[in-house]
Amino acid sequence: AQRVTQPEKLLSVFKGAPVELKCNYSYSGSPELFWYVQYSRQRLQLLLRHISRESIKGFTADLNKGETSFHLKKPFAQEEDSAMYYCALRTGGFKTIFGAGTRLFVKA
Amino acid sequence: GAGVSQSPSNKVTEKGKDVELRCDPISGHTALYWYRQSLGQGLEFLIYFQGNSAPDKSGLPSDRFSAERTGGSVSTLTIQRTQQEDSAVYLCASSLGLGPTEAFFGQGTRLTVV
Secondary structure, X not given: OOEEEOOOOEXXXXXXXXXXXXXXXXXXXXXXXXXXXXXXXXXXXXXXXXXXXXXXXXEEEOOEOOOOEOOEEEOOXXXXXXEEEEEEEEOOOOOEEEOOOEEEEEEO | OOXXXXXXXXXXXXXXXXXXXXXXXXXXXXXXXXXXXXXXXXXXXXXXXXXXXXXXXXXXXXXXXXXXXXXXXXXEEEEOOOOHHHOEEEEEEEEOOOOOOOOEEOOOEEEEEO
């Protein structure tokens, strides 16, 4: 079965602290993974995708096929990073499924 | 339009009534998705359209839910005999449908069943 698991519903860190949002997936094929973010009163939008190996707003995510994980990391959290983060898996049929989301709260 | 447009932005309906939610995807996007966003439930996949292929309806929670996409563009999500548990934000997204492309989301329709 195809599944995306984000074990933490809420993650609270202090400004300047490292942050890691966990994502694990279940998929028998070759996965395409994404992180989406939703800031307060804004639309859900793409943050980054694994295939691009990019760093966006200081965030990076590495696909670990052995552990079937795609954790999102940032070395120094900022208050403006506070948002809802969703990990997403796009299957070979182009259907995209999302995890339950993790709300990140960065405290001053 | 420049982005995915959904209407109405807010809908309050009485329990038992039918509702229709509309989505205008980005022009040229062959893939269209409907999701439901509930407090504490995250983003729940409902249905997916890709080109002329039969839609993937595997996420529809009951037979009260249906969706259609006319002419490969505009989509309508219909909920019949609404129940209070249908209250949520319904999100539509579209993508090019080919390759590892991102999904672009609409602003959502907040449905409240009273």
